[in-house]
Amino acid sequence: MEIAPGIHNVITEKEPVMGVTNTYLIVGRTGAVWVDTGWDRPGEGQARVDYWKKLGSPPLRGICITHRHPPHWGNSPLIQRECGGAPIIATYQEAEAINERMKGARVDRPVADGETLSLGDKTLQFVFAPGHTYGTMAVFIQESRSLFPGDAIMGVGTSVVNPGEGEIALFLETMQKFLRLNPSVIYTGQGPMVTDPRAKINELIQHRHRREEEVLAQLRTGPKTVEQMFGAIYTGLNERLSNLAKNQVRSHLIKLQNEGRVTAEGETYRMK
Numbered sequence: 163m164e165i166a167p168g169i170h171n172v173i174t175e176k177e178p179v180m181g182v183t184n185t186y187l188i189v190g191r192t193g194a195v196w197v198d199t200g201w202d203r204p205g206e207g208q209a210r211v212d213y214w215k216k217l218g219s220p221p222l223r224g225i226c227i228t229h230r231h232p233p234h235w236g237n238s239p240l241i242q243r244e245c246g247g248a249p250i251i252a253t254y255q256e257a258e259a260i261n262e263r264m265k266g267a268r269v270d271r272p273v274a275d276g277e278t279l280s281l282g283d284k285t286l287q288f289v290f291a292p293g294h295t296y297g298t299m300a301v302f303i304q305e306s307r308s309l310f311p312g313d314a315i316m317g318v319g320t321s322v323v324n325p326g327e328g329e330i331a332l333f334l335e336t337m338q339k340f341l342r343l344n345p346s347v348i349y350t351g352q353g354p355m356v357t358d359p360r361a362k363i364n365e366l367i368q369h370r371h372r373r374e375e376e377v378l379a380q381l382r383t384g385p386k387t388v389e390q391m392f393g394a395i396y397t398g399l400n401e402r403l404s405n406l407a408k409n410q411v412r413s414h415l416i417k418l419q420n421e422g423r424v425t426a427e428g429e430t431y432r433m434k
């Protein structure tokens with residue numbers, strides 16, 4: 163459905179809720195681009211191709227992939243094949259991680275921070291936005307100041323940062339970068355859009371600072387393992403969320419180690 167002039171959120175579900183990857187078709191005077199393409203599940207790719215055809219098949223200038231996680235690029239090969247062979251666009255930093263898993267297509271146009279693509283009345287700016295993953299890319303429409311950050315900003319709650327895939331220090335730098343961009347609206351990777359970007363971004367920064375404080379408070383009372391800190395900070399999570407939460411503790415510990423504030427001996431962490 164069209165959620166703003168020339169901006170469509172194309173999902174097969176009724177509502178943009180958490181767990182559903184939003185996939186956007188941005189249509190300008192001289193062409194269109196996708197921002198993310200959704201899980202490769204039966205009918206999902208075709209539904210997006212059909213939606214584009216219903217709009218009169220506007221010349222497709224690019225298929226932008228915000229980051230390496232499969233729900234964001236799954237239907238890209240099919241869309242590329244069926245919609246005129248538009249280049250698949252991702253950052254230089256993320257291209258390899260996407261190409262490792264994507265079958266039947268590759269990132270054709272790696273982009274650097276600040277590169278642009280014009281759709282006539284809409285200028286798309288590619289924004290290097292690492293944190294959730296090392297090479298996350300946001301797309302920013304300069305004229306309307308609309309930001310598409312992938313999973314760097316969710317409609318509800320916070321974005322996860324898993325060790326090996328991303329880093330909290332980078333995530334916090336990216337949030338500052340988003341504040342400087344001063345978006346008027348955020349079209350999130352999952353969940354509803356954000357109409358008060360500044361409040362949402364500040365909330366995400368505060369959330370990370372609070373979590374770091376909780377980890378430090380644990381370590382101030384003596385050396386601890388991730389399991390011990392997780393047990394004290396989080397309660398009542400199901401198993402899937404427990405693993406994600408432990409990874410958040412680990413990611414905070416990596417940041418604190420890099421800052422020289424915490425050391426590790428085996429599984430045990432202590433204040434320096």
Ligand SMILES: [Zn+2]
Pocket residue numbers: 229231294313
């Ligand atoms: Zn993700």
